[in-house]
Amino acid sequence: MIEPLEELLAALSRLPGIGRRSAERIAFFLLAKPEEGKRLAAALAGLDRITRCPQCGNFATDGPCAICRDPKREGTTICVVARPWEIPHLEKTGEYRGRYHVLGGLVSPGQGIGPEDLAVESLVERVKQEAIREVILALEPKLEGDLTAMYLLRALKPLGVAVSQLAHGIPVGRDLESADELTLGRALKGRTPL
Numbered sequence: 001m002i003e004p005l006e007e008l009l010a011a012l013s014r015l016p017g018i019g020r021r022s023a024e025r026i027a028f029f030l031l032a033k034p035e036e037g038k039r040l041a042a043a044l045a046g047l048d049r050i051t052r053c054p055q056c057g058n059f060a061t062d063g064p065c066a067i068c069r070d071p072k073r074e075g076t077t078i079c080v081v082a083r084p085w086e087i088p089h090l091e092k093t094g095e096y097r098g099r100y101h102v103l104g105g106l107v108s109p110g111q112g113i114g115p116e117d118l119a120v121e122s123l124v125e126r127v128k129q130e131a132i133r134e135v136i137l138a139l140e141p142k143l144e145g146d147l148t149a150m151y152l153l154r155a156l157k158p159l160g161v162a163v164s165q166l167a168h169g170i171p172v173g174r175d176l177e178s179a180d181e182l183t184l185g186r187a188l189k190g191r192t193p194l
Contacts, residue, residue: 008023077098108144135164
C-alpha cells in the first residue's frame, strides 16, 4: 500500500471506536473528496489553539472558558465531572446553571490513579475561595466513580459545603426487567416524592 495512505490508516485506527475497516472507509472518502480532507486538516490544526481553563479545567481557547467567564452563571454551585467532554452533555439538559470543575479522571487503583493524580486540591481551594455552598458530583456510576466520590466527600465535608450526587436509576424508555440489580437498588434509594 502507498506509504502516506498507510500512515493515515494507522493514525485513524488509533482513534477510539475506529477499527481498520472504518479507517479505510474514512481514508478512501477523503481521497475521493480532497476538499473534505483539507477541511479536516484545518480543523485538526486548529486543535493547537485549545487549552484548559485555568479555573475549572474545561476546554478553552484563551484564558477562562466561556462558562467561567459568564456572569449569569450561578456562582455558589460547582458540578464536578471527570473529563471536559462530559460538560456539554450536562449543558444540553438546560437544568444546571452553575459552574464546573474537571477532575481529569477518576480514582482507579488498578490503573495506578490515586486522588493525588486528580485536580482535587484545586477543587478544595475553589470551594474555600469562591464561597461555594454545594458541590454536585456528576461521576460515572461505577466502582471508580464511587471511590472518587467517597474521597471527595471526605475532602469537602470539613469545609461545611453540601455535597450531592446525580441520581442513578432506570433510563427513560427502558423497562424494569432490562435493568440490573445495582441500578434498580440505586433507583429505589434515590426515589423522589411526588
